[in-house]
Every structure is written in C-alpha cells, then in structure tokens.
Amino acid sequence: MTRSPAIAVLMAATVFAAAAASVIPHQNGRFALLGGTPQIVSKFWATHGTGSSYTLNVQQFAKSGAAIKVYEIDMQHYMHVVVIRDDFATFAHEHPTFDAATGIFQAPFTKEKHHRYYVYADSLPNGIGQQVFRFVVDSDGLEAGVRVPTAATGPNTTAGPYTVTLAKTTLHANTPLAMPLTVKSANHPAGDLVPYLGAPAHVVLIDVNRLTYVHVHPILRGQKAPKMSGSMSSMHGMSGSNMAGAFMQLELPALPPSTYATWVQIAGGKAHTVYTARFNLVVQ
Numbered sequence: 001m002t003r004s005p006a007i008a009v010l011m012a013a014t015v016f017a018a019a020a021a022s023v024i025p026h027q028n029g030r031f032a033l034l035g036g037t038p039q040i041v042s043k044f045w046a047t048h049g050t051g052s053s054y055t056l057n058v059q060q061f062a063k064s065g066a067a068i069k070v071y072e073i074d075m076q077h078y079m080h081v082v083v084i085r086d087d088f089a090t091f092a093h094e095h096p097t098f099d100a101a102t103g104i105f106q107a108p109f110t111k112e113k114h115h116r117y118y119v120y121a122d123s124l125p126n127g128i129g130q131q132v133f134r135f136v137v138d139s140d141g142l143e144a145g146v147r148v149p150t151a152a153t154g155p156n157t158t159a160g161p162y163t164v165t166l167a168k169t170t171l172h173a174n175t176p177l178a179m180p181l182t183v184k185s186a187n188h189p190a191g192d193l194v195p196y197l198g199a200p201a202h203v204v205l206i207d208v209n210r211l212t213y214v215h216v217h218p219i220l221r222g223q224k225a226p227k228m229s230g231s232m233s234s235m236h237g238m239s240g241s242n243m244a245g246a247f248m249q250l251e252l253p254a255l256p257p258s259t260y261a262t263w264v265q266i267a268g269g270k271a272h273t274v275y276t277a278r279f280n281l282v283v284q
Contacts, residue, residue, distance in 0.1 A: 029133025042133035164277035189246035
C-alpha cells in the first residue's frame with residue numbers, strides 16, 4: 001500500500017509534534033547559590049512520562065565544554081535536587097541517579113497543573129566546589145492565583161509526631177546568626193531522632209524574591225561548628241554528624257533583606273522516617 005505525499009507529511013508532522021510535546025526544551029541554569037560564584041554550565045530538560053509524571057534531567061559542563069563526569073560525594077550523594085512549587089507551598093528533596101558514562105543526572109517528578117516549579121541542582125563537581133543552579137518547569141496554562149509568602153510564621157511547626165521550634169523567625173539582615181533549633185515529641189525533647197544523610201538535620205532556605213538558595217546543616221548544641229570561608233560551599237560541604245538530638249543550633253550566613261521560605265528536615269522513629277517542618281523567615 002502506498003501513501004500520498006500529503007498523508008505522509010501529515011503523519012510526520014504529527015509524530016514530530018508528539019515528540020516535541022513530550023520534552024521540555026533544554027535550558028541553561030541560573031546560578032542560585034547565595035555567596036557563591038558560577039564555575040560551570042548546567043543544562044536541564046524534563047521528559048514527559050505518563051499522566052503528570054516527568055523525569056528531570058541535569059547535565060553539567062566545564063568551561064571547556066566537556067561534560068563533567070566526576071563529582072564529590074556530599075551528604076551521601078553526588079547531587080541534591082530540590083523542587084519548589086511557585087507558591088512555595090510544596091517541597092521535594094530528591095537524590096537523582098547518575099550515569100557516569102554521560103554525566104547525566106535523572107530524578108522523578110510529578111507536576112501539578114497551573115503551577116510552575118523551581119528546580120535547584122546542588123552538587124560538588126570534583127575540584128570545583130559547591131555549584132547550585134536553578135531551572136524552571138513552566139505551568140500548563142494560567143497559574144492559579146499564586147501568592148508569594150511575605151509574613152513570618154510562628155516559631156513552632158508540626159512535622160509528623162514532632163514539634164520543631166526555631167528561636168525566632170524575624171531576623172536581622174546582613175549579619176551571620178546562630179539560632180537554637182529544638183525538636184519535641186509529646187511535649188518532651190525528642191529522644192528518637194536519627195541523622196538524616198549524615199547530619200542532625202537539613203535546612204533549605206529560598207529567597208522568595210531573588211530565588212537564591214541556602215542549604216545548611218544544624219549542629220548539636222555544645223559541638224563546635226566547622227570554620228567557614230567566605231562562600232556557602234564550606235557550610236554545605238560539612239562532613240555532618242553521626243549523632244542526632246533534640247537540641248540543635250542553626251548557623252545562618254548573612255542574609256539580604258527578604259522573606260525566606262524555609263524547610264527543616266529531620267528523621268526519627270523506628271523506621272527513620274523523614275519529616276519536613278515549614279517556616280517563613282523574615283529578614284529585615
């Protein structure tokens with residue numbers, strides 16, 4: 001059976017359109033690490049699976065143009081991918097698979113309609129130091145009345161069976177700060193916390209206006225914090241702790257004035273379940 005030229009062209013166009021619709025176009029990342037300097041190029045694309053499922057892809061390149069294939073392990077993984085919805089109401093902390101032959105990282109992602117997402121790729125390319133790049137997965141159609149948070153939350157937030165408390169949620173701008181962080185269960189200091197990815201806890205802050213990124217690890221109170229250089233990479237690259245406890249101290253860098261959507265991740269219980277506490281910090 002032969003096909004007419006018009007039908008063949010139509011079929012080819014249909015296949016091409018379907019393929020184009022299944023892949024979010026490649027984009028170069030924007031450097032997002034507070035206090036850092038871009039040393040590489042980071043590229044991103046997302047491939048559509050079924051329904052609302054996607055695969056996020058990140059591949060990074062040296063300034064020479066060569067794909068980076070060697071990374072330092074940081075907190076048990078080669079890369080941390082943080083995905084934030086545009087209203088800062090959802091948070092995902094993923095650890096993508098890594099293909100050492102191509103240098104491509106891949107992580108699963110479920111997309112809600114009418115929202116865009118900010119994707120942060122946080123890694124330590126060998127010999128370069130911490131690099132964090134931001135990408136955007138755009139919304140399908142009009143965004144649904146997105147509201148960016150502006151006000152500080154209270155100091156207490158529930159996360160599963162725990163109550164997480166920050167000493168304050170309104171902070172002074174442009175000055176480093178050491179702040180107590182406490183975790184209770186049934187109104188008593190939590191006694192069943194365990195380290196998460198080698199640290200007592202993980203804290204991610206996103207400036208809701210500039211979309212810059214900070215990822216720090218609290219220490220147990222009474223421990224000495226590692227010495228920090230001028231960049232955030234020294235804070236993120238800390239070796240962590242094989243201990244966890246209810247009484248921690250959060251060492252924050254000098255933050256510019258803004259509102260910071262903040263997530264505190266802890267792990268505890270017999271199953272070592274990870275729980276996330278959500279705060280808004282106002283820095284003024």
